[in-house]
Amino acid sequence: MMNAKKQDIDVVDEENINQDIFDRQKRLKGWDQEKISGSTALVVGAGATGNELVKNLVLMGLGRIYLIDFDFIDQSNLNRCVFFTQEDAKEEKFKAEVVSENAKKYGRTNVVPLVERIEDVDPAIYKECSVTASCLDNLEARLQLNSYSYYHEIPFVDSGIDGFQGSVFCTIPQVKGTPCLQCSMSSKDLDIMWQKFSCTGSEIDSKDGNTELKMANIITTTSIIGALQAQQVIKIILGIDSYLKSRSWNSYVGPPLHGRELRYDGTTNKFFFHEKMKNPSCWICGNQSNE
């Protein structure tokens, strides 16, 4: 295990090391708490992964999160959503509003709930954001956020979960030549999407001849993927300025996941990379003049 040297640690006030909420993370070389606390993210989906992602970003002290979800809480959400209670489900409260209320208790992050669909979000909001993230259970909406984020030139962190499997992938418009989420969609993927298959593209089990539209979902996979996604959000916030200035990412926190997807398989206990290729004729990112 590596031990940080004292001179490497940015300790603000040695006498109050246990009083500063963020002291332990400020000890990470390359960390910039002011930058994180001054940044805004747009998160679409306040379900299981959204709960985990927002929880992590709130604990790390992100300044503001626009949280978009028009759905309300039901009992079946309660096996994997840290912010929801039985009472919330009984009253059918809106997911985004309940996450926002709970986040307030930490007093660090302003989680602004937007109970609406992605297409209804005020475009001005994108201009305030350093990064977007999707915590969605359908590919169509994920591709929609990919397209809005690319249009506004905002890095986008995507996730997909299906039972014991999950994936994380970043589309970073500023890194020319790297694929967006749409690039890797084959016509077969799109066919699958229109048939309302799962978010990782695998077929949902049919029961009694009817397609069951709900996927298997457990908190352990959701926690792993939500945490990986939060890590990408923070790495982008800490590194994008350096990348834009010198084409190199913050060397202490490393580059975010772009150009390849990180996949997790809980049945084999393995993480692995799935390489993605840019599609020159991609209708979202394929016509960039400076590739």
Ligand SMILES: [Zn+2]
């Ligand atoms: Zn593309």
